[in-house]
Amino acid sequence: MDLNLSAYDRSILAGEHGPAAQLAMNIVMRMAQVYGAEELLDISGAHIDSTIYIGEAGLEFAERLAGLGARVVVPTTLNVSGLDEHGWQDWAVPPDWAEKAHRQMLAYQGMGCIPTWTCAPYQTEWKPSFGQQIAWGESNAIVFANSVLGARTERYPDLLDICCAITGRVPAVGLHLTKNRAGQLLIRLVDIPLELQQEDIFYPVLGHLVGKIAQDNIPVIAGLTAQPSEDQLKALGAAAASSGAVALFHIVGVTPEAPSLGVAFQDRQPERTIDIHLPMLRQALQELSSTDRDTLHMVILGSPHFSLAEFRQLAPLLEGKHVHPDVQFLVTSSRAMALLAKQAGCLQALEDFGGKVTVDTCILASPMLPPSVGMLMTNSAKYAYYAPGMLNTQVAFGSLEDCVRSAVAGRVIRETSRWDAY
């Protein structure tokens, strides 16, 4: 099927909207042909993952677009960048690297994007609405927007997201279209105790397992009897988008396109049915730790970026305690969320505890950790999944409470009895 371009699309391609839009449309059009799209459709929002400084080529791309006068035509939020713009000097970021990462930040800001610098744009005022067509990058943001909000985005890779924001057009394919949003796999939770389902740590572990099972398919999770919070769904999605290529999941009775099993599958039959029992979850829990050693250098929280609710949850756990002198305690968040947390009085407890907050970035996007940090502990499945390969560190995975307890003790302590059979 050939790609039918609108008069507007053709005018951009002809250069009538400037050379930056022309370059961006050229890339969108070629990608539309790869996707097998018949047409392009309008979007009303974008989230740009290309902000992360990876190297010279990405910077060159951003500066070329900016230099050609690129402007985004829809409200466009920015993902984490390569550095905490005002706090990177406190860390091990090399100055020449920081200079380049900062140039990349300025290039995207100069195109008219909103400097949110967060991987959790769905927890900002630019959160998209149900049914809204958007072009989002960042795997955890994509899966949250599609699954929890019912907005519609494909998995936009770096570099394409900004081209869509500049043209306001995307290939009409994939998860933009209703027919492609039906569940494909049925994942049933069998005999999973309600007490466990109510624990925060259940969700990243379930997500890790669901991602491994589903890969790039759309899973429908049935049998969840607890009502998960927004942050629990965020943890589930981030985990599933790390261990698999999950861009959309449905949870029957929880997510907006799954009021029932039949609706979630759009009355089609599941391609496969997989039952999840407690031992499979226990195995997934173990996989998220790369070591059994109890040495600890840093507790790291906030991938995806910590929300106000998470700051509120953390503060009372820290009251009257102090981090062990050999351990660092770091929370990664957005500048807006950190400000809200400060105004809500949640940061004082963290400061008194001896902890720190880094904004705009995270330990995976910025070379901020000194080499002496070799052993991390986290409650984030995404940090746990990526840190060993990207940072060459060992990771212990545990609950938020485990992380605090371990930070105080100076060694990894984990409470695992909740995973035992009841």
Add this chain to the structure above:
Amino acid sequence: MGRVLIGKPVVPGEAQGLVVASGEPLSFWGGYDYHSGEIIDRRHPLSGQRVAGCILALPFTRGSSTTTAVLLEAVKAGTAPAAILTTLVDTFFALASIVADEMYQSPIPLVALDELDFSCLHSGMRATVTPDGLVTLLEPESASVIVQGK
């Protein structure tokens, strides 16, 4: 001549080289070091392999949408695979290749194969890729299987 696999040219181009193959998908963000061309996802069967200039066969990319940016850096740094063979049309790889073409006139040839043909690929074979999507496997009888995905 060895066996010829007929694929779909996602981004057409010519390449030849040593095949490095796995049935396990990979995220290039956290999985590929563009400075060296080494696969660094320690959970991946190809962990530790250097694939610059090789014909890399992976079913599709997994996880982070930053895979594209890493592959573009690899093109600029000269550490990219000579070609990439997949089962699905992988849009992350395709974009990196298209942007490499727009920026540096240096696209990475990409071919999507059906699963049966993909399963014929083993590390250690040599292969050529042509713009029409044909993948020719050379010396298939003597190829030693170094790493094969699950």
